[in-house]
Amino acid sequence: MLSASDSNLMERGLRDMDTYTAFAGQARIAAGALPKVALALKHGATAHAPVAIFSDRTGRPVDLDLRGSDREILARLVSEVPAAPDQQPSEPRGRGRPRLGVVAREVTLLPRHWEWLSAQPGGASVALRKLVDEARRTSGDKDRAREAREAAYHFMSAMGGNLPQFEEASRALFADDLRRFASLLVDWPADIRDHAVALAHRHRAD
Numbered sequence: 001m002l003s004a005s006d007s008n009l010m011e012r013g014l015r016d017m018d019t020y021t022a023f024a025g026q027a028r029i030a031a032g033a034l035p036k037v038a039l040a041l042k043h044g045a046t047a048h049a050p051v052a053i054f055s056d057r058t059g060r061p062v063d064l065d066l067r068g069s070d071r072e073i074l075a076r077l078v079s080e081v082p083a084a085p086d087q088q089p090s091e092p093r094g095r096g097r098p099r100l101g102v103v104a105r106e107v108t109l110l111p112r113h114w115e116w117l118s119a120q121p122g123g124a125s126v127a128l129r130k131l132v133d134e135a136r137r138t139s140g141d142k143d144r145a146r147e148a149r150e151a152a153y154h155f156m157s158a159m160g161g162n163l164p165q166f167e168e169a170s171r172a173l174f175a176d177d178l179r180r181f182a183s184l185l186v187d188w189p190a191d192i193r194d195h196a197v198a199l200a201h202r203h204r205a206d
Contacts, residue, residue, distance in 0.1 A: 019056045023159065025049030026189035031056075034064075035077050042066045042073065052158065059151030059199055061158055149173055152200040159192045160185075173200060 020037045022030040027049070030040035041051060041064065053062050066073060107128070109117070120127035136143075152173055160166055169184040178200055185193040 020053055020062065021056055021195060022051060022053045023191065024051050026159075026192055028191040028195060034062075035074050038064050038066060038073050038077060039070060042070070054155055054158070054195075055151075056199065056202065057147075057151065059154035059156075059158075145176065148200050148202055149176070151202065152196050155199055156185075156192075156196045160188055160196065163188050163192075 018034070019032055020034050021028060022037050022041055029044060029051075030037045037053060041053075053064055054060065055062055065076060114124065117124035117127045153170060156166065156169070156173075164187055165184040169181055172178075172181040172184060178197075181200060182193075182197050185196060188196075
C-alpha cells in the first residue's frame with residue numbers, strides 16, 4: 001500500500017497532460033497517466049505476454065523502468081515529467097516588472113526580420129507572441145488532425161503491421177477517411193482496433 005508521500009508523487013504525475021496505454025499481447029491492460037500505468041504493470045498479471053506501452057499523444061512506444069519499490073518507480077517517473085509552463089524558469093524581472101510566465105529562448109532571424117519586429121507596437125517579443133497565437137488559431141485544426149493521423153499510424157504500425165488490411169487502412173487514415181479507416185480494422189483484435197480508432201479521433205476532440 002502506498003504511503004502519503006507516495007500518493008503525493010502519484011498526484012503530481014497525474015497532473016501531466018499526457019496519457020499512456022499498455023498492452024499485454026493484443027489485450028489492453030492499463031491506461032492513464034504514466035505513474036498509474038507503471039504501478040498497474042508492476043502489480044498486474046500479464047500471463048507472460050509481451051508488454052508494450054504507448055504514448056496516447058504520439059502513438060509511439062515508451063520504456064518503463066519497473067525495478068524497485070513503488071516509491072522508487074514513482075520518484076523516477078515524476079522526476080522526468082516536464083514542468084508545467086507556469087512552473088518553468090521565466091525571464092529575469094526588473095524592479096516592479098510583473099511576472100509574465102514567459103520563457104527566454106534564442107530566436108535566430110535575419111536583420112530585416114528584426115527591423116520589422118522592432119518597429120511593431122510593444123517591440124519584438126509582443127509581435128512574436130501575436131504572430132504565434134494567430135498561427136495557432138488558423139492552423140490549430142490542421143495540426144491536431146495531423147497529430148491524430150501520425151499517432152494512430154505509429155501505434156498501428158507497431159501493433160498491427162502484419163494484420164489484415166494494414167496498408168489499405170493506412171491509406172484511408174492519411175486520406176482522412178476515418179469511416180473507411182475504422183471499417184478496414186473490423187477484423188483486428190478488438191483492443192488494438194478500438195485504440196487505433198480512438199487515437200485517430202483523439203486530438204480532434206481536444
